[in-house]
Amino acid sequence: MSDRTELSDFGEFKLIDHLTQNIQHVQESTTKGVGDDAAVIDRGDHFEVVTTDMLVEGIHFDMSYTPLKHLGYKSIAVNVSDVCAMNATPTHVTVSIAISNRFSVEALEEVYEGMLLACKAYGVDLVGGDTTSSLSGLVINVTAIGSVAKEAITYRSGAKENDLICVSGDLGAAYIGLQILEREKQIWKENPDIQPDLEGHDYVLERFLKPEARLDIIKTLKENSIVPTSMIDVSDGLGSEILHICKHSNCGAKVYEEKLPIDATVANQSAAFKLEPSVCAMNGGEDYELLFTIKQEDFEKVNTLPEIHVIGHIAEPIEKAALVYPRGEEIFIKAQGWSHFGK
Amino acid sequence: MSDRTELSDFGEFKLIDHLTQNIQHVQESTTKGVGDDAAVIDRGDHFEVVTTDMLVEGIHFDMSYTPLKHLGYKSIAVNVSDVCAMNATPTHVTVSIAISNRFSVEALEEVYEGMLLACKAYGVDLVGGDTTSSLSGLVINVTAIGSVAKEAITYRSGAKENDLICVSGDLGAAYIGLQILEREKQIWKENPDIQPDLEGHDYVLERFLKPEARLDIIKTLKENSIVPTSMIDVSDGLGSEILHICKHSNCGAKVYEEKLPIDATVANQSAAFKLEPSVCAMNGGEDYELLFTIKQEDFEKVNTLPEIHVIGHIAEPIEKAALVYPRGEEIFIKAQGWSHFGK
Numbered sequence: 001m002s003d004r005t006e007l008s009d010f011g012e013f014k015l016i017d018h019l020t021q022n023i024q025h026v027q028e029s030t031t032k033g034v035g036d037d038a039a040v041i042d043r044g045d046h047f048e049v050v051t052t053d054m055l056v057e058g059i060h061f062d063m064s065y066t067p068l069k070h071l072g073y074k075s076i077a078v079n080v081s082d083v084c085a086m087n088a089t090p091t092h093v094t095v096s097i098a099i100s101n102r103f104s105v106e107a108l109e110e111v112y113e114g115m116l117l118a119c120k121a122y123g124v125d126l127v128g129g130d131t132t133s134s135l136s137g138l139v140i141n142v143t144a145i146g147s148v149a150k151e152a153i154t155y156r157s158g159a160k161e162n163d164l165i166c167v168s169g170d171l172g173a174a175y176i177g178l179q180i181l182e183r184e185k186q187i188w189k190e191n192p193d194i195q196p197d198l199e200g201h202d203y204v205l206e207r208f209l210k211p212e213a214r215l216d217i218i219k220t221l222k223e224n225s226i227v228p229t230s231m232i233d234v235s236d237g238l239g240s241e242i243l244h245i246c247k248h249s250n251c252g253a254k255v256y257e258e259k260l261p262i263d264a265t266v267a268n269q270s271a272a273f274k275l276e277p278s279v280c281a282m283n284g285g286e287d288y289e290l291l292f293t294i295k296q297e298d299f300e301k302v303n304t305l306p307e308i309h310v311i312g313h314i315a316e317p318i319e320k321a322a323l324v325y326p327r328g329e330e331i332f333i334k335a336q337g338w339s340h341f342g343k
Numbered sequence: 344m345s346d347r348t349e350l351s352d353f354g355e356f357k358l359i360d361h362l363t364q365n366i367q368h369v370q371e372s373t374t375k376g377v378g379d380d381a382a383v384i385d386r387g388d389h390f391e392v393v394t395t396d397m398l399v400e401g402i403h404f405d406m407s408y409t410p411l412k413h414l415g416y417k418s419i420a421v422n423v424s425d426v427c428a429m430n431a432t433p434t435h436v437t438v439s440i441a442i443s444n445r446f447s448v449e450a451l452e453e454v455y456e457g458m459l460l461a462c463k464a465y466g467v468d469l470v471g472g473d474t475t476s477s478l479s480g481l482v483i484n485v486t487a488i489g490s491v492a493k494e495a496i497t498y499r500s501g502a503k504e505n506d507l508i509c510v511s512g513d514l515g516a517a518y519i520g521l522q523i524l525e526r527e528k529q530i531w532k533e534n535p536d537i538q539p540d541l542e543g544h545d546y547v548l549e550r551f552l553k554p555e556a557r558l559d560i561i562k563t564l565k566e567n568s569i570v571p572t573s574m575i576d577v578s579d580g581l582g583s584e585i586l587h588i589c590k591h592s593n594c595g596a597k598v599y600e601e602k603l604p605i606d607a608t609v610a611n612q613s614a615a616f617k618l619e620p621s622v623c624a625m626n627g628g629e630d631y632e633l634l635f636t637i638k639q640e641d642f643e644k645v646n647t648l649p650e651i652h653v654i655g656h657i658a659e660p661i662e663k664a665a666l667v668y669p670r671g672e673e674i675f676i677k678a679q680g681w682s683h684f685g686k
Contacts, residue, residue, distance in 0.1 A: 005448035007476065015448070016474050019455045025468045027434050032470075039470035041435060041488075043386060052471055052486055054439040058478040091370050092384060096397040096484050105348035105358070112362045125368045127375075127382035128393055131359050133350065134482075135401040141439050141473075141484035143395055145384075 013335075035248075036156050037085035037232060038146070047153050049146045051082035057137035065181045065196075068107055070210040071140070072114025078235065079144035080122045080213035081288045085233040086155075087218060088148035090124045096141040098134035111140070122215055152227050154292065159230040159249035163293040165312040166228075166302060168217045170261040171238055172277060175284025176269045177201070177208030183273075203265050211288040217308065218290075224301050228292035237285040240335040242321050245293065252319035255312035255333070258326050282323065282333070356678075378591075379499050380428035380575060381489070390496050392489045394425035400480035408524045408539075411450055413553040414483070415457025421578065422487035423465045423556035424631045428576040429498075430561060431491035433467045439484040441477035454483070465558055495570050497635065502573040502592035506636040508655040509571075509645060511560045513604040514581055515620060518627025519612045520544070520551030546608050554631040560651065561633075567644050571635035580628040583678040585664050588636065595662035598655035598676070601669050625666065625676070 010018060020034045031047060032040035038051035055075050057063060076093060083090040095115060099108060108131075119126050124144070184196035198205060214233075221228065230249055232241045238260075242253050260281045267277045293314055294302055302308050312324070321333040353361060363377040374390065375383035381394035398418050400406060419436060426433040438458060442451060451474075462469050467487070527539035541548060557576075564571065573592055575584045581603075585596050603624045610620045636657055637645055645651050655667070664676040 003449060007442065007444055007446065007448055007451070010448060012474060015451070016472070018448070019451060019474070020469075020472075023459065023469055025470075026466055027468045029434065030468045030470055033468065034471055039435070039437065041470070045387075048391075050435065050437055050471055050486075050488065052437040052439050052473055052484070054441055054473045054475055054482070054484060056441045056475055056477050056482070059441070059476055091372065092382070092393065094382065094393055094395040094486060096395050098397055098399045098402070098482060099350065101350055103350065105350055105353060105361070106346060108350070108358070108362060116366065120367075123369055125370045125373045125376065126363075126366055127368075127373055127384070128377055128395055129359070129363075130395055130397045130484075131355060131362070132397055132399055133402055134399050134480075136479055137477075139397070139399070139441060139477075139482050141395070141397060143393075143437060143486040145393065 032155065037082040038088070040086065040153060047088070047148050047150055049083055049086045049088045049148060050143065051079055052141065052143040053079050053082065054139065054141045056139050062185070063138070064185055066209060068110035069114035072111040073118040073210050075140045075142050076115050076118035076122070076124070077211050077213045078288060079142040080118070080124065080215060081233040081235070083144050083146035084213050084215055084218045084290060085231050086146065086148060087152050087221070087228065087231060088146035089218065090122055090144050090146040090215070092125050092127050092145040093119065094128040094143045095126060096130040098132050098139040100134045100136055100138070103138065122213060152222070154228045154231040156230055156232050156244055156248035159245050159251050159293040159314045161251060161314055161316060162296055163229050163314040164296060164299055164310050165253060165255060165291070165293055165314065166308050166310050167234070167238065167261065167289055167291050168214050168307055169287070169289040170263045170266070171234065171287050171289060172266045172270070172280030172284045173204045173207035173263055174211060174286035175280045176266050177204035178286070179273050180204065180269070181208070203263065204269065208286060211286065213288060214290045220305055224305065226294060226298050226301055228294055231290060231292035234287045234289045234291055235285060237283045238291065239282040239333045241291045242333055243335050245291070246321045249314070250317055252315035252317050253312060253321040254315050254319070254324050255322070256324050259309065259311040261309045375498065380425040381431070383429065383496060390431070390491050390493055392426055392429045392431045392491060393486065394422055395484065395486040396422050396425065397482065397484045399482050405528070406481070407528055409552060411453035412457035415454040416461040416553050418483045418485050419458050419461035419465070419467070420554050420556045421631060422485045423461070423467065423558060424576045424578070426487050426489035427556050427558055427561045427633060428574050429489065429491060430495050430564070430571065430574060431489035432561065433465055433487050433489040433558070435468050435470050435488040436462065437470060437486045438472040440472070441475050441482040443477045443479055443481070446481065465556060495565070497571045497574040499573055499575050499587055499591035502588050502594050502636040502657045504594060504657055504659060505639055506572050506657040507639060507642055507653050508596060508598060508634070508636055508657065509651050509653050510577070510581065510604065510632055510634050511557050511650055512630070512632040513606045513609070514577065514630050514632060515609045515613070515623030515627045516547045516550035516606055517554060517629040518623045519609050519616070520547035521629070522616050523547065523612070524551065546606065547612065551629060554629065556631060557633045563648055567648065569637060569641050569644055571637055574633060574635035577630045577632045577634055578628060580626045581634065582625040582676045584634045585676055586678050588634070589664045592657070593660055595658035595660050596655060596664040597658050597662070597667050598665070599667050602652065602654040604652045
């Protein structure tokens, strides 16, 4: 080929923007297409949201340390998380699996067991799928459908100046879990007689291997009559997600380093990897917490709720997105999340 | 592992039955789950249908003779075909693509170009997707959503004794197209100086490489107030699809060999491969025509419509599914469609 542009020259987000720039819609019901956590379809009395996510062996998961049941669970959870990010309740999923002959029927049963466990946990029906073989490796694609009242839909684009930035749960644990698994894998590769030492790391390992979608947070917000002004789930890292909100909402943001919710085990373990805990929180990814903004008037309501942390506020566009350290020093947030197309 | 069952011991359909046997639904709106061409969700005034299909390099397509634009087109068309098989009109699709670094951005653009061309042809909006890298090969997953009036939904299970069996278009062409491509690939592998001889085979090649979903047939049926009693699309071969109808409708079937619609080019070319044309039609697969049954009283209406052929009738369960030859000889139909998990 005379003109060849490498995928790695683009990166995931630029590539998607590039490929989808010429899309035109003809269906009146299409309310939001590509560019948020899920598409939005107008169903008259409510909005339907649709999202899809593909997990590829060797890219998104490493079979040497990923239990198949957890993998099945995670494949559903990450899609449910995208539905939640629209402030919607998930209702249905379809599942496609490509699997090579090196896997047994029993292995596939474990994947399904995990998927059905997640469906039960989130109250979702598995209604369809495709099972096929692959020449190498395992690929799982899940499409999730959800439902939300029209007045409660949240996009990435609704954040306004002075809105408060909130995040659920804690951050960075999945990243530390991954680092521990990778470390033990290297040790095992060098000496297969040494058993992996995973003791005491249950929390961070589970955060990586079997994350939960924060459907409980969506329910809590609804019960307390809080509709976020914008929302996104933390899949690529808090920094990357804040930049998405800023880009789509045309705003800046100030996030306070000391406000970042970080579990004690993450704070302890990050030292072992010579990492700042806040760097794990900002750039780690795969936490599947919800990042959202609320109006200032909702502060009192949010402040009483467990597992929701106010970490900053929306600023003017000119201020860009910045992480503010306790002494007042500010650094601009750059996207350093997962880049599968990276060189 | 002590108990290891090979995927090839099951085959695709048995495997899906096995994996999905314990699925329980909790959503009231779930009308039909796994087991038809698409899932059916009750949306109050209409049914929504959802289907998903994965195309894997080396299994479903061979990059040595598959133009990427055609591949993109086909990935949408085969999902639209499943929506049509429920007598529904497709409205939205989401797309996931895993692609390795051996592909360029330009290659991915071609896939998207083909997908968007198909979306335009079928009046469907591409509303979401996921683009990721893979360690090897190209994987495309499409989920399609459609809509149908409640009284017009067609399942595989509605066929009744004496209903007429109809099929659209013609059969076996995609299979002959594939045989020609495989033959020329072998010749080329043995002598790379010889250019593939594809002249005069436009019809069968296009039928394989760029099939069309028969949305036009769905529109024609609607315009003529015909609601099929059962329907399925011909993806695995007419024989296999007839067996699906018989199994789900608990009936037998008689299909008349001389009634099978076979294009003249297929009849000619099948001799070159020492195949009976009717064998190509029954077992070929990938035609993406619609197989459906109608009440006898609709015969006069159907008889005047172009591209719809009555090929037989539904019989008692005890008669099983049989292909009837002109001299009266009957052979039982066996599934001989694609089996990706075969040894």
